[in-house]
Amino acid sequence: xxxxxxxxxxxxxxxxxxxxxxxxxxxxxxxxxxxxxxxxxxxxxxxxxxxxxxxxxxxxxxxxxxxxxxxxxxxxxxxxxxxxxxxxxxxxxxxxxxxxxxxxxxxxxxxxxxxxxxxxxxxxxxxxxxxxxxxxxxxxxxxxxxxxxxxxxxxxxxxxxxxxxxxxxxxxxxxxxxxxxxxxxxxxxxxxxxxxxxxx
Amino acid sequence: xxxxxxxxxxxxxxxxxxxxxxxxxxxxxxxxxxxxxxxxxxxxxxxxxxxxxxxxxxxxxxxxxxxxxxxxxxxxxxxxxxxxxxxxxxxxxxxxxxxxxxxxxxxxxxxxxxxxxxxxxxxxxxxxxxxxxxxxxxxxxxxxxxxxxxx
Numbered sequence: 236x237x238x239x240x241x242x243x244x245x246x247x248x249x250x251x252x253x254x255x256x257x258x259x260x261x262x263x264x265x266x267x268x269x270x271x272x273x274x275x276x277x278x279x280x281x282x283x284x285x286x287x288x289x290x291x292x293x294x295x296x297x298x299x300x301x302x303x304x305x306x307x308x309x310x311x312x313x314x315x316x317x318x319x320x321x322x323x324x325x326x327x328x329x330x331x332x333x334x335x336x337x338x339x340x341x342x343x344x345x346x347x348x349x350x351x352x353x354x355x356x357x358x359x360x361x362x363x364x365x366x367x368x369x370x371x372x373x374x375x376x377x378x379x380x381x382x383x384x385x386x387x388x389x390x391x392x393x394x395x396x397x398x399x400x401x402x403x404x405x406x407x408x409x410x411x412x413x414x415x416x417x418x419x420x421x422x423x424x425x426x427x428x429x430x431x432x433x434x435x
Numbered sequence: 436x437x438x439x440x441x442x443x444x445x446x447x448x449x450x451x452x453x454x455x456x457x458x459x460x461x462x463x464x465x466x467x468x469x470x471x472x473x474x475x476x477x478x479x480x481x482x483x484x485x486x487x488x489x490x491x492x493x494x495x496x497x498x499x500x501x502x503x504x505x506x507x508x509x510x511x512x513x514x515x516x517x518x519x520x521x522x523x524x525x526x527x528x529x530x531x532x533x534x535x536x537x538x539x540x541x542x543x544x545x546x547x548x549x550x551x552x553x554x555x556x557x558x559x560x561x562x563x564x565x566x567x568x569x570x571x572x573x574x575x576x577x578x579x580x581x582x583x584x585x586x
Contacts (some may be wrong), residue, residue: 270513390486415447
């Protein structure tokens with residue numbers, strides 16, 4: 236759901252009054268976007284379910300800090316990305332990151348740099364549909380959180396450079412160069428996981 | 436003329452059409468002049484296509500004649516009880532200040548239109564009941580006066 240500017244302003248006013256019905260509407264309108272983003276960043280459904288709730292609780296508590304110079308959805312993405320980065324760091328410290336997502340599907344080899352799958356006879360056929368998605372997902376989990384955020388925002392969520400600049404607070408040139416490095420790192424991770432170069 | 440490394444650094448922006456016309460032309464010329472660079476760019480584009488396909492697959496509506504089952508839902512779909520979970524946490528952490536009553540929780544789970552319709556129906560029923568059933572039973576008709584004794 237995308238609200239027009241006036242409807243969004245009215246909704247924000249109600250959220251500032253801690254109007255519970257308005258907040259319910261807000262969660263229903265944005266839960267799919269937030270959950271998708273968080274799930275892609277964390278690669279773990281249980282963690283994503285927990286964190287998506289925390290994102291909305293943060294919005295409920297700190298809506299007063301929303302100045303309105305960006306769209307509500309963009310601000311919400313920023314809150315979500317910050318939560319994700321913190322959670323990834325926390326999980327890293329606990330050395331649990333990626334265990335659910337990677338080890339369950341043979342990702343241990345990927346983590347250690349070895350091939351996830353045996354080298355297929357026809358690599359061109361191996362990179363189709365769901366298989367490609369699984370390989371990318373695993374590789375995404377290996378990127379550092381800053382790179383992962385940029386790839387998720389741009390290539391999976393389809394946001395514009397301008398929106399990414401607002402969400403990350405980075406200048407345009409930095410977004411472009413880091414996004415490129417992030418994509419290059421993703422490509423390397425994919426190829427490491429596959430055990431061969433991406434078909435050209 | 437751009438070096439190969441400079442061209443590689445511009446792959447992303449070139450793919451996203453974020454370069455100035457001059458830069459775009461320079462990258463295009465470099466790609467035309469180098470088959471290895473062309474292959475590298477093709478592989479890079481293929482990976483980005485894979486990402487796009489992944490995003491599109493996650494957003495694609497469920498197809499098929501049968502009713503969708505929970506197991507068929509896209510794995511990026513939010514859990515159905517996400518809002519309830521948020522409400523519970525807010526109630527607990529605010530010490531009951533928010534979402535203390537069942538009504539405000541229900542307002543988020545059921546569509547407002549449905550709630551309004553239910554309330555309207557309830558009001559109509561209540562009104563009908565009040566107008567059809569009187570709290571005081573109607574007085575019984577007075578018995579006929581005894582006939583006056585005929586003289």
